[in-house]
Amino acid sequence: MPVYFNSKLDLMAEEIIDITPISKNEPWCTSCSGFTDYQRKWTTYPRADLDGGTYAENIEIPHCTVCQNPMYDLRSCKQLLWGFRLLGSTILGLSTLVCFIMYDLSVVSLTVWMFFLIVTTILVKAPSNSRRALNSYALFLDKEKLMNSNKPVRKE
Ligand SMILES: [Zn+2]
DSSP states (O other): OOHHHHHHHHHHHHHHTOSSOOOOOSEEBTTTTBOOOEEEEEEEEEEEOTTSOEEEEEEEEEEETTTOOBOEEHHHHHHHHHHHHHHHHHHHHHHHIIIIIISOSOHHHHHHHHHHHHHHHHHHHOOHHHHHHHHHHHHHHHHHHHHHHHSOOOOO
């Protein structure tokens, strides 16, 4: 992915979703809801190459020392999520254009458009692990905010 696309995506994500910026660059454990201690483990992923073959790629993934589950980098989770959303809205936008503007409104165009709507919905919901990680982080932040608001506020 070219750098400008990445930073643009980041910017978009920051503008819309990010009320509280992710300050820590540490891996997040969804099960424990925290930046717990972790150890890095090598996981082998099968990848496809351009010639149609496959090869194994080793990726270092942090694992939680408490629950042993794989952990996630919240920044890349967010990027992935917004990448899918961008892709989804592009597909939906294009299909709306084709179904309703290029062709007249009919049962067929409506059916085709509904099909694209379903595909897009599935696509947007696809990165479920990333969504879960970000949701649990949002909950964690809410809880933290609540804890902080219970503390006596110092008057200036
Ligand atoms: Zn854990």
